[in-house]
Amino acid sequence: MQNKNPIAIFLMGPTASGKTDLAMRLRRNLPVEIISVDSALIYKDMDIGTAKPSKAELALAPHRLIDIIDPAHSYSAANFRSDALREMAQISAQGKIPLLVGGTMLYYKALAEGISPLPQADEKLRRQIEDKAQRYGWPALHRELSEIDPISAQRINPNDSQRINRALEVFYLSGKSLTELIKQKRETPPYHILQFSIEPQQRSLLHQRIEQRFYTMLELGFQQEVEKLYQRSDLHPDLPSIRCVGYRQMWEYLRGDYSREEMIFRAICATRQLAKRQITWLRGWKAPLCRLDSQKSEEGAQTIEQAVDLAMQNQ
Structure with a gap:
């Protein structure tokens, strides 16, 4: 049966799995516009520790829903759904395909399955x-x-x-x-969604990537980034922004809770635990999901491109 709804792509995966690289590759070959699905990338002044795409990468492939709120503010899954649907509608109106990329599975769930009518944050x-x-x-x-x-x-x-x-x-x-x-009825989005996940076939490779990436963040000035946040009187450890993996451990280190070596160990462990939770979400994903090997990014891009071609033929 033909599907008359416009196409959208979900590219999900655990942290450090290569989602950004694959999204950049897809943008070179498909008429896509990228929407970030990441509860950390939304924050301004939190660039290094969130592995935010570089200025060069953003120049080549702009990401929507990045740098949209101050770290002192909260942002819910309902906020994301509203913002994402607005951006998706704009992209579809331009004759392009929304490509949603990130690892915040709750955001994907809210978007794909709808969300209960909860009151806005006060x-x-x-x-x-x-x-x-x-x-x-x-x-x-x-x-x-x-x-x-x-x-x-x-x-x-x-x-x-x-x-x-x-x-x-x-x-x-x-x-x-x-x-x-x-429990109240939810509305699903008016899109034909193609859903993909990307992750290394060997968990040990993901752990290596996570560790190496954190050391790279330190070299790039992650501590100095958090020091600037730490000096702000309106930020504290109970905020969602400061609870982000890496930021929480660095904040506690600056507060004197433990040594730098302990901070590094805790941050890497917390990131591995985040990846494990993300993988668990994906293992239990209800919708049809095409799984890609992040070590074979080129093959993954070809698979997504073929799926898009097939979906467009059935429009």
């Missing part, structure tokens, strides 16, 4: 919840959440400040629990 309320946590501790707020929404509380760690804050915020704003709202 910065004032979030600060009030954080102030309350400063007085009583996050475990106390977790107990409050258990009374409001026992199902969410069961799956949220008592020390997970970000998720506890959001669950309480949703209830305070809407009068309904997060569990109740996420």
